[in-house]
Amino acid sequence: MAPQRSSGAGAEAELPEYAGHYRLESCLGSGGMGVVHLARSTSGMKVAVKVVHGQFAKDPEFRGRFRQEVAAARRVSGAFTASVVDADPEAERPWMATLFIPGPTLSDHVKRNGPMEAAQLRRLMAGLAEALRDIHRVGVVHRDLKPSNVLLAEDGPKVIDFGISRPKDSELRTETGKLIGTPPFMAPEQFRRPREVGPAADIFALGSVMVHAATGRGPFDSDSPYVVAYQVVHDEPDLTDVPSNLAPLVLRCLAKEPEDRPTPDELMRELRSVAASYDTQTFIPAQRAGERSVPEPVGKTEQPQPPSRRLRVRRAALVAGALLVVGGVLGSVELLGGERTASRSSSPGTAASVVRAWEAKPLSGDGGVPQCSVGSGRLLCAQRGLVFALNPSDGTLLWRRSVAETTRSGPPVLAGGLVQSLTDERGRLEAFDPASGTTRWQRSVPASNSMRLAGGTMLLTGADGRVTGVDSSSGETKWRRKLPGLSEPYFTAFPGDPLAYTTRASGASSTVVTAVDPGTGTVRWEKRLKGVLRPVGARDGSVFFLSTDAVGATKAVVRYTRRSDSSRRVALPVPRPDAMATVHGNVVHLLATGGSLEAFDLEAGRRLWHLETAVSRGSAPVSDGDHVYVSAADGRLLAVDARNGRLVGQTRPRLAADSDLVTAALPAPVITDHHIYAGAPDGTVFAVDARDPSAW
Template sequence: MGVVHLARSTSGLKLAVKVVHAEYAKDPEFRGRFRQEVAAARRVSGAFTASVVDADPEAERPWMATLYIPGPTLADEVKRNGPLDSSQLRRLMAGLAEALRDIHRVGVVHRDLKPSNVLLSEDGPKVIDFGISRPKDSELRTETGKLIGTPPFMAPEQFRRPREVGPAADIFALGSVLVHAATGRGPFDSDSPYVVAYQVVHDEPDLTGVPDELSGLVRRCLAKEPEERPTPDELMAGLRAVAASYDTRVFIPSQRTDETPGPSRPAGQRTAEPARRERGAAEPGAGASAADADPAAGGKPRRGRRRTVYGAVGAVGLAAALALMALQVFGGGDTAPAAGTAPEETSRDWAVAGPAEGTPRCSHGAGTLVCVQGGTAFALRPSDGRLLWQRAVTATTGGEKPLVAGGLVQPYPGQGGPLVALDPASGVTAWEEPGAAHRTVTATADALVLAGSDGTVTAVDGASGDTAWTRRLPGQGLTDVASFPGDDLVYVTSPTADGKSTDVTALDPADGDVRRDGRLDGQLTPVGARGGELFLLSAEGVYGDTTAVVAHDPDTGVSRRVPLGVPLEQAQGSAHGHVVHLVGTGGALVAVDMDRRARLWTLQTGLARASAPVSDGRHVFLSAPDGRLLAFDARSGRPVGQTAPRLGEGDRVVASLPAPVVADGHVHASAPDGTVFTVDAGDPAAW
């Protein structure tokens, strides 16, 4: 229904540009489906699909530009080279299960998963062509009597109840795709689409040729009733159970050592001192030189043909000289100071295991590194990771890091949760107050400031727990509150009813007096402040894609807007000085200079998701879903270092990633395996 052109952006990035034929552009129904395709593709992260760079479904000839993915389709690969072997099938199945999990999480049903819609890239399969997909909240519905899909890969309900098709239909299609990849044919095979449709609804699938260890999972995918099919997570768990040796992790380059210097390491600079291997660390890699393994050194990882197509295999290599410290294991107890040797004067790299399940979320303040993990709060000495105390807390963390105000530590309260303040030296409760109805909480040096859903803002003294002041902002509804180190104001934001503007109010945290208020265009989220200017991300549209960064002066009311060029989905950001760093779903990392009103650089990190970026001025740091800490040169965006993955047992995947904490020349980060670790911020190449 169109032509796909290979193109290049101004910077040289390869793109695939789909342009609709003129005859179809005149069809209102087709235009509606194309709009839906663009919207669906934008919802899904670029880890498992071709990321949308730009599109215009309203043009005379609608078009959409996505990142170009080199590699054949699964259909072409099977046609040219025959069925895949067992290990390749396991990796394909795991990759497609991850892709469907990502697609379904954002409320999209693909409805046409088939071999020609699966691209085989170096880092795993990518699902493309959302032309007949449907978001769950879409108003576009299949017309009565019209079947849409490809019969050999359609689920029974797509023939029987096309208006009720849900995520389970994609699981059925995954089973059919696996049979095709294993045998070169489908589980229901006929030259007649009518016969295939009958077989799909009434007959049992033909799994002859499917490896025995996978046939059970494939048969479950091909169950006639949607509720009997596994979810993507259940599929991945089943794969781990039946084939413990399968590995779908992407290739991550080996770290440089003194014998393999990279361009970012000054001559003669020492590496990190040898240390004991941490729990769960990968064995040293073998058989690849630095040029082979490290893109920064000008090389590409060497892989076999099949391995290149279906995803890299093997654990991450890490030179012994760069192995991290052995993990300290926390003891139990409610409040228990840790025994140990005398404190060291200088900080060093370290890693410790948290006392509970989940990813720790940490803040640096009051001379300690304070973390919350599950229902446990604990404090570490920043210099060496020594446990100072740990205790159970009743506050709901809400997935946020602890706050520090008035010299005390306050675990972040969930909406309506109690306020609790802990002594940073001992963990003993200093005060506790019942929770108030609030949406968000921020901390200044002296107070906690809470924003309610009715426009009420309340300040609580951080040292005593007493209410300092309460202010009702007229006309405001869903209020959020933010404050930033080095800035003397608290900022309250509230979207207008039409979602096109945001009311921004600057308050004095001492008494709640309004310094300045105004209404700015866009859905705005504060991410930093510098010298009396507030920096905000500006989003537009129903999905809230970030399109610009705004600098707003509360004293004068003057605002400056810097467009991003390419919108970022679910963007997170932070500011260091006059530079704002943003990262979006799909891994695009952007630096914007607000003084020069220009983007400094843009980098595609390749991450499906990432934490909010933080910077110390020299480097930009962010955490990856597999527990890696990544560093980039703040001036150029060039990658300069990364730590080893820390997924832990069961390959835990977390819903949100805590941002690293930069303090005193070190970066403190946490990972899905439950560890907190610290590395030298000044030398990422030695990580």
């Protein structure tokens, strides 16, 4: 069989004969990123196969996103989607095969048959609500729900295409990159703060899809996607011709704020009350001649018909304003937070005890993300200009006190039995009683470029390169001097390890690692190791590092063991940008910008697993051996099985109200006594049971 020739603008002249074991028979559709074929397996089963365009197959970033699409589609059951049959993201031309579903897309149906009747609309809305409930349950946000991504099958609508729309050719662009999605069906938060999008964005899209199904146009119609963007963010939707019994529910879906939109379960309950004769029979009219199922890959921006009826006189001003609210680059699937918070009775202290989940907001207003640690039976937290203590069992506020705004961020640290504050602009150290928050000592210290608590000693490095060791229990200076060979050391220390470490790169080929006794300032050992290294953990005489390339991306994890004077290196499949890591036993857990979470066993010398979380920015991961925990920028806490890398639970988002700001640094979750504690952008501190993430 000769390779199939495709037709249509932008389609490739020659198409492959096979994708894996699937023989490609005909072209169903072509989009900006690939071609979808009708194909058959060896046994004759019909499948729809998406084959990526050759130019994108050469792009490592795109391959990573395609892997994410495959992973997301596989997590969702086939009841409301096109089930993934097979895929090979690593092929020369990456491809994915899904079950072939007979039936038109909603977009094609409306174009050919006009708007749907009221009964059909009710069943469509219920089917899409069920589909989103199924999608959200497994931790996925679709982010591109639109009429061309809804197949009208005989047994109800199917949501398709969990990939990324137009990574290169979006019609809506900014100086900072590309806006991913289809403007008439995007939620306000996708324009205002695209990195902080949760499941409610899909509910907004559902509302827009329902307006299109009912009227043949969108609720924010315009010939210009920039005007659409402005209207989505600022204007009320046009629900003219939407049936009166559905219009209030559609309007709730189109609420500007995510928290004002209904959940999929609430939608289904409301729809049952809309019509007492609610039925679940098929609602697809007979297909017209020549209609066939087209699981549209990606591409065309939806431009609803007929032309806009809502364009304001101030159109030019709106276009200019819209340019200010559009921005961001993000994949079109993203993990989401659950819609419930576990709340259980508590009897802490035994392994069999049940942990009570709680949340507290100790401060009013915008104080930023609380950064917390645990010590002396308290949950110790810092927020802008304040330090406070909470009861770790129920979140009760025990004490709160003001502190000077610091030049360094981070949670309060307990050392020498006291809560240690950070150095402020005036070079002041202060220590508080953890039981009451009263000051136990304070002192001025030389202005320092860096500080680090190591064991019971605060290490301060001054501008002259001298290091001062301050006793954390008394505030007295233990020692002060320049360390040999170290011009301006920046120290790193890890819980349970008696030493502090500083590194200095020697060009791009090696790093000198120096281990210092923080109590005396004595250099215990020094070693030159291959590569540019950054320490991320230490245990039992071994130090763990990330090895970075010329632009700072992590390309390997390294363990150096002092006793045997040996090192072990495990290379990453691809360099990971802005990676953060933690160590548990001999396993390094690494999270990179973009959401790649990986586990590397330095004893076995191999990567254990890899998960695309789709968290665009997260905290450093932490692990208790059973799970790996990560905080997301939208306030979610994610739990991943430490054995196999499977997502097993996550909390709901907790975003700051009316905030378009992105948190600069996210504090890592805190693990202790079967609790996981985390801070969120809305100012809350919350606790969940570490042993049962599925109940979060």
